Amino acid sequence: MKRSLVIVGAGLGGCFLADQLAESWDVTIVELGSRSTQLQQQLRDADKAAITYPHVGSGLGGTTTVWHNGLIEVDETVFQQKWPFPKAELAQYYKQAFQKLAGVCQDDIIQEIGVLRQKLNAFGLPKNLLGLGLYYPRRRINVWHALALKKRVKIIKGEVVDLMPGDSAEIHHLIIKCGNQTVDLAGDVFVLAAGGLGTPLLLQKMAETLTLPALQQAGLHYEDHPSAFVGDVVLDEPLYKLWNFPVASAKGNLRLPLVVQQDGLLISFQLRPASQFRMGPPRNRVKSVLNQLRNEPFKLRNYFRLLSHGDDVLEILSFKYGIRLPTRHYSLLMVAEQPPSNDCAVWRDQQSQAIYRKWNLSPSYVSSLQKSIQQVLLLLGDKVKSATIFTGWLESAFSSSHHSGTARMANTPTQGVCDPNGLVFGMKNLYVCDGSLIPASGYANTGLTIAALALRMATHLRAVH
Numbered sequence: 001m002k003r004s005l006v007i008v009g010a011g012l013g014g015c016f017l018a019d020q021l022a023e024s025w026d027v028t029i030v031e032l033g034s035r036s037t038q039l040q041q042q043l044r045d046a047d048k049a050a051i052t053y054p055h056v057g058s059g060l061g062g063t064t065t066v067w068h069n070g071l072i073e074v075d076e077t078v079f080q081q082k083w084p085f086p087k088a089e090l091a092q093y094y095k096q097a098f099q100k101l102a103g104v105c106q107d108d109i110i111q112e113i114g115v116l117r118q119k120l121n122a123f124g125l126p127k128n129l130l131g132l133g134l135y136y137p138r139r140r141i142n143v144w145h146a147l148a149l150k151k152r153v154k155i156i157k158g159e160v161v162d163l164m165p166g167d168s169a170e171i172h173h174l175i176i177k178c179g180n181q182t183v184d185l186a187g188d189v190f191v192l193a194a195g196g197l198g199t200p201l202l203l204q205k206m207a208e209t210l211t212l213p214a215l216q217q218a219g220l221h222y223e224d225h226p227s228a229f230v231g232d233v234v235l236d237e238p239l240y241k242l243w244n245f246p247v248a249s250a251k252g253n254l255r256l257p258l259v260v261q262q263d264g265l266l267i268s269f270q271l272r273p274a275s276q277f278r279m280g281p282p283r284n285r286v287k288s289v290l291n292q293l294r295n296e297p298f299k300l301r302n303y304f305r306l307l308s309h310g311d312d313v314l315e316i317l318s319f320k321y322g323i324r325l326p327t328r329h330y331s332l333l334m335v336a337e338q339p340p341s342n343d344c345a346v347w348r349d350q351q352s353q354a355i356y357r358k359w360n361l362s363p364s365y366v367s368s369l370q371k372s373i374q375q376v377l378l379l380l381g382d383k384v385k386s387a388t389i390f391t392g393w394l395e396s397a398f399s400s401s402h403h404s405g406t407a408r409m410a411n412t413p414t415q416g417v418c419d420p421n422g423l424v425f426g427m428k429n430l431y432v433c434d435g436s437l438i439p440a441s442g443y444a445n446t447g448l449t450i451a452a453l454a455l456r457m458a459t460h461l462r463a464v465h
C-alpha cells in the first residue's frame with residue numbers, strides 16, 4: 001500500500017516534489033486553479049508597491065506560468081552566514097534541478113561561465129566584481145508541463161483554507177473550498193507549497209488553534225529582491241557582445257552580474273542596452289522623435305533628428321531585436337539583497353479577506369543601496385566614461401517577485417518555522433516546499449534553489465516516511 005502525500009500548490013516547489021515521488025507515493029496536489037485569479041486579485045501592497053504585475057501566478061505551474069526562467073545558484077557566502085546547512089549539501093540537487101529547468105547539463109553552462117568570465121575580464125571588468133552566472137534558456141518552461149505531471153498525480157481544484165491537526169503533533173486532514181462546497185482530504189504526509197505569500201497564511205491560520213512557537217514566525221523574515229534601473233552609463237568601448245552572451249552549446253543566454261558587498265548585503269548590477277529603460281533622457285528624446293515621425297512621416301527634418309541619436313537607435317535594435325550592433329550606452333539595473341523583515345510582512349485581513357504584503361525599504365537600507373551604486377561605479381573605474389544616476393530611481397524600484405523567507409528553515413524554532421529538512425518544528429508530518437523555506441538568497445533569483453530544495457526533500461521523505 002502506497003503512502004499518501006498531499007501537496008498544497010502546483011507551483012515550482014510542489015511540482016518538483018510531486019515529480020520525484022509520483023511513482024512511489026500516492027500523490028495529490030490541491031491547486032487554486034488557472035481560471036481563478038483569486039490570488040492576484042486579493043493581493044495588496046501595504047507599503048512599497050510591487051509595480052511588477054502580476055507578481056505571483058496560480059494554476060498548474062504556479063508562478064512559472066509567468067516567470068522568466070533565469071537560473072542562478074545562491075552564493076556560497078550566503079549559505080555560510082545564513083543557512084542551517086552548507087551549500088555542498090545542495091550541490092547534487094542544483095545539478096539535477098538545472099538539467100530539468102534548462103534542458104541542458106549544468107556542467108556545460110559552468111564551462112561557458114568560465115569563458116564569459118575571462119572575456120569580461122579581458123574587456124576590463126575586475127574579476128572580483130563578477131558574480132555567479134545567470135542562465136536564461138531561450139524557451140521558458142512551465143514546470144507542470146515540463147515535468148509531464150498530468151495523469152501521474154491526482155489534482156483537486158480548490159483552495160486549501162485550513163489544516164486540521166489530529167493527535168500527537170500530526171496533521172490529520174485539510175479543508176478545501178471547491179466552489180460552494182467544502183471537502184476534507186486526509187493523508188499521511190502534508191506539504192505546503194503554496195508559495196512565499198500563500199504558505200505563511202495557512203500556517204497563521206493553524207496558529208489560531210495550535211500553540212506552536214514556530215508558527216508565530218509565519219510571515220516574518222520576508223525577503224524579495226528590490227530591482228531598479230538606477231542610471232545611465234557610457235562605457236569606453238561597446239559591451240554589446242558580452243552583456244547577454246549567447247551560449248554556443250545550448251539554446252540560451254548567459255549574464256554575469258556585477259556584485260558588490262555593502263553593509264553585509266550583496267547588491268548586483270547588470271549593464272543592459274539602454275533602450276530597456278524608459279525614463280532616462282536619451283531614450284525619451286528618441287521616443288519623441290519617433291512619435292513625431294509617426295505623426296509627420298513626410299518631414300525630412302525628423303529623419304535627420306533621428307540620425308543624430310544613432311547610438312540610441314542601435315541600442316534599441318540590439319535589445320529588442322537581438323541585432324547586435326556596437327553601442328557604448330547602457331542602463332545600470334540593480335537587483336539587491338534585502339535584509340529579512342523583523343515584523344510580519346504577509347497576512348490576511350480578516351474583514352476584507354485581502355492578502356497583504358508589506359515590502360518595507362527602510363531609509364538605512366536605501367542609503368546602503370545608494371552607497372552600492374557609488375561603489376560599483378568606482379570599481380568599474382576608467383571603463384565608465386560618464387554616468388548619470390537617476391534621482392527618482394527609488395520611486396520606480398520594482399519587485400522581483402522572489403517571495404521568500406516567510407516559513408524559513410533554521411536550526412531552532414526561535415529562528416524559523418521549519419527545521420533544516422523543511423519539517424515544521426513541533427510537527428511530525430507537515431513540511432514546507434516553496435520559496436518561503438529559503439532563509440536567504442543574496443542577489444540570486446530563487447527558482448533554481450526552490451527546485452533543488454524540493455529534490456532534496458524528496459530524498460528525505462523517501463528515507464524517513
Ligand SMILES: Cc1cc2nc3c(=O)[nH]c(=O)nc-3n(C[C@H](O)[C@H](O)[C@H](O)COP(=O)(O)OP(=O)(O)OC[C@H]3O[C@@H](n4cnc5c(N)ncnc54)[C@H](O)[C@@H]3O)c2cc1C
Pocket residue numbers: 008009010011012013014030031032033039052054055056057058059060061062063064066067068069070071158159160161193194195196198199400401402403433434435436445446447448450
Ligand atoms: C514576472 C516574474 C518573473 C520571474 N522570473 C524569475 C526568473 O527569471 N528566475 C527565477 O528564479 N524566478 C523568477 N520568478 C520567481 C519564480 O517564478 C518564483 O520564485 C517561483 O515560481 C516560486 O515558486 P513557489 O513554489 O514558491 O510558488 P509558486 O510557483 O508561486 O506556486 C504556489 C502555488 O500555490 C497555489 N496556492 C496558493 N495558495 C493556495 C491555497 N490556499 N490552496 C491551494 N493552492 C494554493 C498557487 O495558486 C500557486 O500555483 C519570477 C516571478 C515573476 C512573477
